[in-house]
Amino acid sequence: MRLIDDEPPAVPHRRLAPGKLVIASHNEGKVREIRALLEPYGIEPVSAASLGIPEPEETGTTFFANAELKARYSADLSGMVALADDSGLCVDALGGDPGVYTANWAETEDGTRNWPMAMRKVEDALQAKGPEAGRDAHFVCVLSLCWPDGHVESFEGRAEGTLTWPPRGTVGFGYDPVFVPNGDTRTFAELAPEEKKAISHRADAFRKLVAACLG
Numbered sequence: 001m002r003l004i005d006d007e008p009p010a011v012p013h014r015r016l017a018p019g020k021l022v023i024a025s026h027n028e029g030k031v032r033e034i035r036a037l038l039e040p041y042g043i044e045p046v047s048a049a050s051l052g053i054p055e056p057e058e059t060g061t062t063f064f065a066n067a068e069l070k071a072r073y074s075a076d077l078s079g080m081v082a083l084a085d086d087s088g089l090c091v092d093a094l095g096g097d098p099g100v101y102t103a104n105w106a107e108t109e110d111g112t113r114n115w116p117m118a119m120r121k122v123e124d125a126l127q128a129k130g131p132e133a134g135r136d137a138h139f140v141c142v143l144s145l146c147w148p149d150g151h152v153e154s155f156e157g158r159a160e161g162t163l164t165w166p167p168r169g170t171v172g173f174g175y176d177p178v179f180v181p182n183g184d185t186r187t188f189a190e191l192a193p194e195e196k197k198a199i200s201h202r203a204d205a206f207r208k209l210v211a212a213c214l215g
């Protein structure tokens with residue numbers, strides 16, 4: 001019998017069995033990083049694109065809501081466990097923007113994404129705040145695993161850093177060329193993939209997922 005009843009009982013996490021898993025993303029940069037993270041665990045990742053599964057509309061207002069809806073969509077259509085990532089850049093001086101709308105800031109009129117333009121927009125917004133505003137920022141990543149029966153497990157990771165200008169480096173994707181992680185002087189786009197894998201928001205979320213569902 002529980003004597004203290006204001007704490008909910010801990011619910012055990014569901015284990016992820018080896019086998020095929022759908023990566024519910026059409027972002028090549030994310031798919032590449034998630035594949036590298038999954039490799040050591042006997043998981044066979046297949047991309048949603050290779051199964052002809054389209055991207056659902058991201059109607060959520062939080063990273064958790066969007067990661068979950070993307071994972072659920074691919075799990076429903078494929079009948080397999082699906083893993084989705086929702087991530088973004090949060091700039092302190094901009095009240096956390098662009099946040100869940102990080103990809104939208106890169107959208108152009110013809111529907112393509114222009115990352116140099118998006119980085120410029122963030123820089124312009126930051127400069128409009130003046131030199132006192134500071135350049136602290138963090139990347140957030142929520143990874144959601146959804147099983148075909150609807151069960152979901154979600155984990156949040158972070159990478160803290162500052163924004164630099166002009167952009168530097170050619171590795172990585174998205175806003176990597178303007179983000180300098182704390183403890184380094186190079187941007188994410190100047191790090192080797194293995195170095196980014198050790199410290200990124202995606203790797204941080206993945207460590208939590210492994211501890212809960214794979215470890």
Ligand code: IMP
Binds near residue numbers: 139176202
């Ligand atoms: P969404 O999760 O599809 O909404 O898109 C998030 C956007 O955040 C991506 O398209 C990237 O531009 C950006 N982003 C997320 N993770 C990273 C990263 O590791 N490096 C650079 N940009 C990132």
